[in-house]
Amino acid sequence: MAAAPGTSTLRHGVSLWCPQSPALRRVNLLPCSHLSTSSFRRSFSVAASASSSFANENREFVIVGGGNAAGYAARTFVEHGMADGRLCIVSKEAVAPYERPALTKGYLFPPEKKPARLPGFHTCVGSGGERQTPEWYKEHGIEVIYADPVTDLDIQSHSLRTSSGKNLKYGSLIIATGCTSVRFPAGIGGSLLGVHYIRDVADADSLVSSLERAQKVAVIGGGYIGMEVAAACAGWKLDTTVIFPENHIMPRLFTSSIAEKYEDLYKENSVKFLKGAFIDKLEAGSDGRVAAVRLKNGSVVEADTVIVGIGAKAAVSPFEAVGMNDSVGGIQVDGQFRTRVPGIFAIGDVAAFPLKMYDRVARVEHVDHARRSAKHCVEALLSIHTNPYDYLPYFYSRVFEYEGSSRKVWWQFFGDNVGDVIEVGNFDPKLAAFWVDSGDRLKGVFLESGTPEEFGLLPKLARLQPIVDKAKLRSASSVESALELAGSSIQAEASA
Numbered sequence: 001m002a003a004a005p006g007t008s009t010l011r012h013g014v015s016l017w018c019p020q021s022p023a024l025r026r027v028n029l030l031p032c033s034h035l036s037t038s039s040f041r042r043s044f045s046v047a048a049s050a051s052s053s054f055a056n057e058n059r060e061f062v063i064v065g066g067g068n069a070a071g072y073a074a075r076t077f078v079e080h081g082m083a084d085g086r087l088c089i090v091s092k093e094a095v096a097p098y099e100r101p102a103l104t105k106g107y108l109f110p111p112e113k114k115p116a117r118l119p120g121f122h123t124c125v126g127s128g129g130e131r132q133t134p135e136w137y138k139e140h141g142i143e144v145i146y147a148d149p150v151t152d153l154d155i156q157s158h159s160l161r162t163s164s165g166k167n168l169k170y171g172s173l174i175i176a177t178g179c180t181s182v183r184f185p186a187g188i189g190g191s192l193l194g195v196h197y198i199r200d201v202a203d204a205d206s207l208v209s210s211l212e213r214a215q216k217v218a219v220i221g222g223g224y225i226g227m228e229v230a231a232a233c234a235g236w237k238l239d240t241t242v243i244f245p246e247n248h249i250m251p252r253l254f255t256s257s258i259a260e261k262y263e264d265l266y267k268e269n270s271v272k273f274l275k276g277a278f279i280d281k282l283e284a285g286s287d288g289r290v291a292a293v294r295l296k297n298g299s300v301v302e303a304d305t306v307i308v309g310i311g312a313k314a315a316v317s318p319f320e321a322v323g324m325n326d327s328v329g330g331i332q333v334d335g336q337f338r339t340r341v342p343g344i345f346a347i348g349d350v351a352a353f354p355l356k357m358y359d360r361v362a363r364v365e366h367v368d369h370a371r372r373s374a375k376h377c378v379e380a381l382l383s384i385h386t387n388p389y390d391y392l393p394y395f396y397s398r399v400f401e402y403e404g405s406s407r408k409v410w411w412q413f414f415g416d417n418v419g420d421v422i423e424v425g426n427f428d429p430k431l432a433a434f435w436v437d438s439g440d441r442l443k444g445v446f447l448e449s450g451t452p453e454e455f456g457l458l459p460k461l462a463r464l465q466p467i468v469d470k471a472k473l474r475s476a477s478s479v480e481s482a483l484e485l486a487g488s489s490i491q492a493e494a495s496a
Helices: 068-079 100-104 133-138 201-211 223-237 256-268 367-380 452-464 468-473 480-493
Strands: 063-065 087-090 143-145 149-155 159-162 167-169 170-174 180-181 216-220 241-243 271-274 279-284 290-295 300-302 303-310 312-314 328-334 344-346 351-355 360-362 394-399 409-416 422-426 431-436 440-446
Touching: 100 201, 100 344, 100 440, 133 143, 170 367, 180 360, 201 300, 201 303, 216 223, 223 241, 223 271, 223 394, 256 431, 271 279, 290 303, 290 468, 300 344, 300 409, 312 360, 409 452, 422 468, 431 468, 431 480, 452 480, 468 480
Parallel strands: 063 087, 063 170, 087 143, 170 344, 216 241, 216 303, 241 271, 328 351
Antiparallel strands: 149 159, 159 167, 180 312, 279 290, 290 300, 351 360, 394 409, 409 440, 422 431, 431 440
16 A cells, blocks of 8 residues: 555554454554544535435435444434434445344354344344334434445545445545455356355345255355354254364464364264365356365365355455555554545444554454444544544354254453463363463453353453463463453552
8 A cells, every 4th residue: 555645654564363354464553643633624514515416315424334333333423413314324235234243143043043133133232222223214314225335436526326326425424335255256166056155134044045955064164154154054953064274263363272172062063174175166066056065185075055254355345546555455544434535434344443552553354343433433523532443352252052052152352362372271161261472461361151240351351461470370270260360460560
C-alpha cells in the first residue's frame, strides 16, 4: 500500500493466528497524525442534496453491508437518536442483519435437536439487545435496501450504484461488507453440486438441504469453520471426515497437546481426521454431484457432501479506491475507523485498524470486533468521543451444544498467543493455557468450560499482562488454582 503523504511505509512482519485466515499480521502502525478530526468532519444536508435521481430517501448516513457490524452500527445510531429518517442500509442479503456465528453452530443442528432459525438470532440478541427484525428497522425510520449489493462507488459525487442500477446518495458512508469465503476453483470441482461454503443464511440453508440426504461428508479445513461444521455433522450421525494439511486442528491457536484433547472428543463422536492431506480435486458422480475428494497422494475420500472452510478474504470490492492495506488484505483505517477519504469509514472484518495494545495493524474476523468496532465508529462519527479504538483480541467457540450431546464444548481465548505455553488441566472438563513471554508477563490465556466468573477474569489478565510465576503455574494442581494464581498476580502488581 502506498503511504499517505507524511507517513511511514508499512513494513511486513510475521503473522499472528486468526481463525481460518492469516488476517492478523504483525506490522508497524500507520501513523494517523495526518488524519485530523477536522479533515473528516463535514456537514451534510439532506435537503440540500435531495434529488429525484437518487433511490434512497435516507441519505445522511449510509451503511453498506448486512452482517453483525451493520446491525450494531444501526443500533448505535438509534441509541443516539440519529437514525430516524437519516440512516440507510444497503445489503446483498434478503434478510435483516443477524448474528452470523449461529450459521456454523445452532443453525446446522438436525431438526429434532431444535436448530436456530431467523428471526431468533437477528442482531443484537447476541449481546442482550433488542431483536432487530425488519419491523424494528421500520419502527426506527431506517431505510433498508435488501438483496441489492453495491457495485460502484463514486467518491467525487458521494454516490453509490447497486447491482439493480439504483443510484444512492451518502453524506457519511460506513463500509461493513465483511468477508467472502475462499473457494476452490471450478476447474477442480469447487462449484459442483453438493460443495458448500458458509458465509450467509442462504449458504446455510443450502447445506442443511444437503445434510438431510447426506451419507458421507467431507469437511475440508481444520480451523473454525471445519471444527464447528464437523461437530454439527456429528449431531446428524453422518460419516464425517475432516481433511486438512496441518499436523493438528486449529493450528493458529491450539498447541499440539490441546488439539489432541479436542480431536479425541471428535473421534468419540465418530468424526475422522486426515492430517497432512492436500486436495487435488473434487470429483463428480454420474449425476453431476460431488462424489469424492481426491488427494494429492492419490487416495480418495468418498463424499456426497463437501464443506469447504479454508479461509476468508475481506470483501473490499468496489471500495479499493478508499485505500487498501495489502499486508492484511483490508481497508486501511485509523483509530476512529476513518479511511483516507473524508466521510468514509470501514468497520468489522473488512477494516485494517491499529491494534493499539500490540502496536501493529490488524484485521480481525470475529463477531466481538464487529460489534465493538461498529459502536466505536458510529460514536466517533457523531463526535460522542475522540479516543482511539483499543481492542483486546478475543476468540471463542461453542460446539456439541445440541440435545443429546454427551459433552458440550465452550472455550474462550483473550490476548496474544506468543511466548512459552503453560497448560493446566486434563479436559475433564476444564483446560487452561497461559502464554508467557521471556519477561514472565502473561500475554494470552485460554480456558475451556469455565464458570462465568472464570471467563470474566480472562480479559483482565490479557489486558493487564501481569508478571506471573511460571514454576507455580506449571505445578498448579487444577485449573481453578492456576487461575487464582494468575489473578493474584494482578493484585500483587497493583499493590507493588
